[in-house]
Amino acid sequence: MDRKKIPAILMLSASAITSLIVYFRGYGLKVMVIALAAVLIAFYIIGSVIRMVLDSYYKANEEQVSDEGEVIEKTEGAEETPESQDFGTEEVTGSPEDGQ
Numbered sequence: 001m002d003r004k005k006i007p008a009i010l011m012l013s014a015s016a017i018t019s020l021i022v023y024f025r026g027y028g029l030k031v032m033v034i035a036l037a038a039v040l041i042a043f044y045i046i047g048s049v050i051r052m053v054l055d056s057y058y059k060a061n062e063e064q065v066s067d068e069g070e071v072i073e074k075t076e077g078a079e080e081t082p083e084s085q086d087f088g089t090e091e092v093t094g095s096p097e098d099g100q
Contacts, residue, residue, distance in 0.1 A: 003054050007047030014043040
């Protein structure tokens with residue numbers, strides 16, 4: 001999802017819910033407009049804070065991924081050592097009778 005749309009979606013959904021609640025409770029137009037304006041401002045600020053937190057998280061995550069990619073690129077070109085080639089293929093010395 002596009003993180004730029006988070007404040008608008010949050011703000012509009014909260015204002016729709018507020019409008020329905022104020023309408024069905026029978027408040028006047030003046031109270032409805034004040035409540036709606038307060039909700040729009042409050043949820044726009046909340047949505048902006050959420051977006052900034054998500055942006056900073058994704059930015060840090062992208063930097064970490066790019067750093068890991070650089071390390072992988074550096075190690076791919078390295079020559080393999082004999083120990084890394086023989087990993088897991090240890091030679092057993094002695095005869096089977098020695099172990100029993």
